[in-house]
Amino acid sequence: MDEVLKLLHSKYGDIFEIWFGSERAIVLCHPKYMVKIHQTSTKSKYIKRFFRSEGKEYGLVDSGVFNNNDIHGSWKFNRMVFSNALMRPKLDRDALKWTIELVKEMESCWRRIGIIMGEKDVNKSLIENDEVINLPNWMRRFTYDMIYRIAIGIKGDALNSYTNNLFGVNNQETESNSIITSTQTYAEGIMYFRLYSKYVRNYVPYIRGIVRRYLDNKEYLYGKLTEIIERRRREINDTPINEALRNDILTSFIIANTDRDTHKEKYIEKYKDVVMRPMKNEEICGNLIDAFIGGTDTTANLFCFIVYYLAHHPHVLTRLRQELDSIFHDDITRTITLKDLDNLKYCESIIKEVARLQPVISSNIRLNSEEDEICGYIWPANTVFLLFYGGMSKRPDAWNEPLKLNPDRFYNYMTNDKVNSDNGHEDLGKDQNIGEKSENGDDIKNSFVMFGGGLRMCPGRKLAMIELKCLVTMIYRKYDVELIDMNAPLKTKSTFITTCEELLFRLKLRK
Numbered sequence: 001m002d003e004v005l006k007l008l009h010s011k012y013g014d015i016f017e018i019w020f021g022s023e024r025a026i027v028l029c030h031p032k033y034m035v036k037i038h039q040t041s042t043k044s045k046y047i048k049r050f051f052r053s054e055g056k057e058y059g060l061v062d063s064g065v066f067n068n069n070d071i072h073g074s075w076k077f078n079r080m081v082f083s084n085a086l087m088r089p090k091l092d093r094d095a096l097k098w099t100i101e102l103v104k105e106m107e108s109c110w111r112r113i114g115i116i117m118g119e120k121d122v123n124k125s126l127i128e129n130d131e132v133i134n135l136p137n138w139m140r141r142f143t144y145d146m147i148y149r150i151a152i153g154i155k156g157d158a159l160n161s162y163t164n165n166l167f168g169v170n171n172q173e174t175e176s177n178s179i180i181t182s183t184q185t186y187a188e189g190i191m192y193f194r195l196y197s198k199y200v201r202n203y204v205p206y207i208r209g210i211v212r213r214y215l216d217n218k219e220y221l222y223g224k225l226t227e228i229i230e231r232r233r234r235e236i237n238d239t240p241i242n243e244a245l246r247n248d249i250l251t252s253f254i255i256a257n258t259d260r261d262t263h264k265e266k267y268i269e270k271y272k273d274v275v276m277r278p279m280k281n282e283e284i285c286g287n288l289i290d291a292f293i294g295g296t297d298t299t300a301n302l303f304c305f306i307v308y309y310l311a312h313h314p315h316v317l318t319r320l321r322q323e324l325d326s327i328f329h330d331d332i333t334r335t336i337t338l339k340d341l342d343n344l345k346y347c348e349s350i351i352k353e354v355a356r357l358q359p360v361i362s363s364n365i366r367l368n369s370e371e372d373e374i375c376g377y378i379w380p381a382n383t384v385f386l387l388f389y390g391g392m393s394k395r396p397d398a399w400n401e402p403l404k405l406n407p408d409r410f411y412n413y414m415t416n417d418k419v420n421s422d423n424g425h426e427d428l429g430k431d432q433n434i435g436e437k438s439e440n441g442d443d444i445k446n447s448f449v450m451f452g453g454g455l456r457m458c459p460g461r462k463l464a465m466i467e468l469k470c471l472v473t474m475i476y477r478k479y480d481v482e483l484i485d486m487n488a489p490l491k492t493k494s495t496f497i498t499t500c501e502e503l504l505f506r507l508k509l510r511k
């Protein structure tokens with residue numbers, strides 16, 4: 001998808017149309033067109049994401065947040081509860097603590113196998129197996145375990161059971177693993193409900209069989225999640241009102257708009273147009289599934305891209321190490337604090353710069369709910385706009401030497417207040433959508449779109465940054481990461497998201 005859009009962009013310019021079967025999409029490649037689309041006002045005409053409201057029975061029309069098209073009803077309500085659950089400062093502390101624990105767990109798995117060189121018990125047959133030393137395989141499991149804990153509050157088991165399997169230990173199927181596997185199957189099924197009409201899904205023989213299996217899996221997944229929700233509801237009921245509850249997002253979903261919700265009054269004030277009521281089990285299921293899907297492949301693949309770019313840019317790695325050493329000195333095992341994360345400005349710049357060059361989500365879809373003008377044309381309501389972020393983030397009119405990895409373009413903004421106030425782009429350090437050549441003003445605003453924009457901007461952005469900064473710190477302050485084939489190009493596959501297909505690696509204790 002990414003490559004096709006790149007090609008069409010160079011051939012047809014900043015605006016052109018493409019057809020998906022009988023559906024037309026207008027592709028927008030210039031950041032100036034994003035100004036309207038990424039507007040944060042509730043009056044925005046560009047909140048809708050999908051052109052067809054197919055797949056209600058699969059939870060795709062009015063449940064969860066990502067696939068939800070009911071923008072004035074269930075999306076607004078779910079999104080409010082979702083954002084509040086994920087953006088609470090209290091969650092940051094736990095997210096950091098859990099990331100640290102999980103990196104340690106992953107290190108111990110790597111040690112057992114011999115991925116960390118110099119360890120005694122190297123298992124030769126395992127480290128010669130490309131599957132085992134393929135970083136994306138580990139990162140996917142890392143983010144499964146992480147999001148499971150963030151979502152449900154209970155440690156996931158994907159890393160450990162994968163490692164045990166490699167050693168021939170038969171694991172009992174854990175609840176977390178069966179939920180994650182079922183969520184993956186659920187995610188794979190989405191395209192059948194998006195692509196095929198109700199008639200095809202119900203009557204075309206081969207497709208009907210596949211769709212039935214996906215629906216059975218959905219029933220299983222909702223059933224399992226409902227058991228967990230009910231269990232947690234009972235635990236909450238049994239906890240005295242003056243006792244603090246866990247900070248996982250399931251707890252936040254359950255207590256939202258109830259007497260246990262300490263922020264209730266604030267939300268009533270802030271979201272005046274949303275009916276405040278507790279969430280039903282089915283709504284919570286939809287939101288949990290979105291957290292599982294949104295919070296795994298994105299962060300996992302971006303981390304792999306960071307590792308690839310750092311291996312090929314030693315001067316950037318040296319600067320990163322200088323920053324890490326200035327914060328942690330010789331203590332490569334000191335527990336990382338939230339304050340440390342705030343101080344890791346160069347580390348954050350690397351994450352952003354890699355996301356600019358190699359975005360995991362390089363395009364997005366929005367529809368206008370009313371007739372509107374974009375690029376001098378009047379578009380009827382429900383025109384599909386495909387926003388090609390991956391093209392915008394490499395425009396020569398927005399960035400100096402756009403194809404070069406240069407974290408300084410973000411670092412200088414974050415560390416130099418004068419630059420910030422002079423160009424009016426104070427927020428660059430805070431996931432804003434802004435380009436480098438700011439003298440062009442609005443034209444290049446929105447040329448860096450890591451987390452989308454407007455009211456649908458990614459609600460997991462703070463969590464993703466905590467995870468990524470913590471991972472980069474814990475790996476690079478302690479280890480040298482060696483790629484098995486330094487000449488291999490970055491192997492990616494691009495559908496809705498761009499994944500890292502192969503990155504063979506090993507670690508050595510840092511000299």
Ligand code: HEM
Nearest residue numbers: 065066290294295298299361451452453456457458460464
């Ligand atoms: C590096 C990591 C991540 C990247 C690059 C990323 C990127 C994005 C982007 C580009 C969007 C579309 C926003 C828009 O339409 O304007 C999005 C939406 C979303 N993301 Fe993320 N994301 C990341 C991590 C996460 C995490 C950790 C979670 C959950 C825990 C999450 C949950 C979601 C959800 C639920 C939506 C849909 C929001 C809505 O439609 O209202 N994401 N993300």
